[in-house]
Amino acid sequence: MTEKKGKLWIVGTPIGNLDDMTIRGKRVFEEADLILAEDTRRMRSLLSSLGIENKDVVSLNMHNQEERLSFIIRKLDEGAEIALSSDAGMPVISDPGAKIIRICRDRGFEVDVSPGPSAVTSAIAVSGFPGSHFTFLGFLPRGKNRRRLLRKISRGSYGESLIVFFESPFRLMETLREILEIIGDREIFIGRELTKLFQESFFGCVSDAIQKFAFSEVKGEITVVLSGRDEKDV
Incomplete structure (x- = not known):
């Protein structure tokens, strides 16, 4: 039996109006095993507004992305689906995440995107x-x-x-x-x-x-x- 391989999702979030959250982005958050967010409090507030509770949310920002790498890779090795988001808009656009995406792709993990506002x-x-x-x-x-x-x-x-x-x-x-x-x-x-x-x-x-x-x-x-x-x- 082939082991499930982990997957990294890049998820866009509203830049201001919560109604701009996409249906697909919401589904990714619902199904993700782990959510990486710049500000965990802001992410939990967004999830709550979407009716999503009890999610594992971990901070990922410019200051800690290097130390998070091994944790993220380990989770993906275990088969986790991880959603990467920023405080607002699309991740990586003046926000952290590019290095993690490249490393995940280099290691053979699938990287997909749920586009959102910018x-x-x-x-x-x-x-x-x-x-x-x-x-x-x-x-x-x-x-x-x-x-x-x-x-x-x-x-x-x-x-x-x-x-x-x-x-x-x-x-x-x-x-x-x-x-x-x-x-x-x-x-x-x-x-x-x-x-x-x-x-x-x-x-x-x-x-x-x-x-x-x-x-x-x-x-x-x-x-x-x-x-x-x-x-x-x-």
């Missing part, structure tokens, strides 16, 4: 920009490294592709001012708390965004879509 593609879709070419930069670096990256964008290193990134509300104004200074007054989309109750969207030029957010307290999760390099920028 702040990146959601922001592009609602921005109105053509989305055939884009570059996702995750969270921008701070200080001199951010200015260096913006100069790289200004020189056309990413061609005409959209530039998509996450930003902290505490650094949004500083980033916008540096974009205006280094890149210029391009069109920009800013999505704040996308899909949540108090979501907010802005579309216009960078200078207009600076005026809008200069006199308001910016809170929440922010996704920025910056228009690509135009012929007039050359």
